[in-house]
Amino acid sequence: MCEYCGCQAVTAIDELTREHDTVVNMIGEVRAAHAAGDVAGMAAVARRIAAVLGPHTAVEEHGLFPLLAGDFPEQIAALEDEHRRIEAVLDAASGGTPADPAWPRRLLDALEVLREHILKEQDGVFPAALTTLSGDDWDAVDEVRRRQTASAAG
Template identity: 35%
Template sequence: MPPFSHRVYGGDVCSYCGCQSIEMIGRFMAEHEDIVNLAGDLRRTAVSGDAQAVSDALDSAVGHLQPHTGAEEKGLFTVLRRNPDFTDHIATLCAEHDRLDELAEQIRGGHLELIDTFVHELREHIDKEENGLFPAAAIEMSGEDWDEAETLTRAP
C-alpha cells in the first residue's frame, strides 16, 4: 500500500498526491465508490437466488457503470491518449471497460457464476485508474487539458 493511503471499499485510494481535488478526478472517484457499492449489492443479491432481484441489481450497477466509463473515454482518455506515454495504458483501460460490459451481458444471460469475476475485475480496474492513471494525469495535464476534457465529456 502506498504511504499515507487509506482503504476504501477494498481498494487503495491515494491521499498523498491530492489528485482527487481535481474536479473531474474527484467526480470519477466518487462514481467508482458508488459503482463498487452497487456491485457489492449485486454480489449479495445473487446469494438470495431471486432472479428478478439479481436482474435489478445488475441493471443498477451497469446503469451507473456505463455512463461513467463513457465519460472517462470521451473526455479524460481522449486527451491523455494524445501523449504516446499513455496510449497503450488507455487502450488497456478501454479494453477493460469492454470486458466489464461483456461480463455484465453474460451475467444478464444467466451466468451468475461470473458475478464474482465481474466484481473482482471491476475493483482491479478501478485500482489501476485511481492509483495509476489519475495521479499521472494530475501531473501530466495542464489547465487547458482539463478544460478540454471537461468540454469533451459534456459534448453530446
C-alpha cells in the first residue's frame, strides 16, 4: 500500500499497515469463497479477519485515534463508527456459519467498507499521525500494542 510518505518507518504504523495488507488478502479469499458458493468458507475467513482486526482496532482506538481526535474529531468518529459496523457483520460468524441468507451479501458489503476504510487510514490517518505525533505519543501507541500482544498470549 502507501509507501510514499515514510510513515512505515514508524513501528506502530508499519505493524498496522502489515495487518491491513493481511486483511486485504483475506478479503480476496472471501470473494473467492463467495464466487464458489462456499458460505462456510466465507464465515471461516470472516473469523480470521476478526482475529486480526480485534487487536488492530484496539491499537487504533486506544492508542492512535485518541491522540488525533482533538485535531480530527469528525474523521476519527467516522472511522470508529465504521469499525462497529464491520465488527457487527464479522461477529455474526463468530459461532459458525450464519443461517441468515442475507449474511453473505452483508459480509461482502462490509468488506467493501473495510477496504475503503483501510485506504482512509493509510492515505489520511497515518500520514497525519506522522506529522502530528511526538515520540512520546508513539511510545504510548506502542504500549497499547504491547498490552494487546500480552493479552493475546494470555
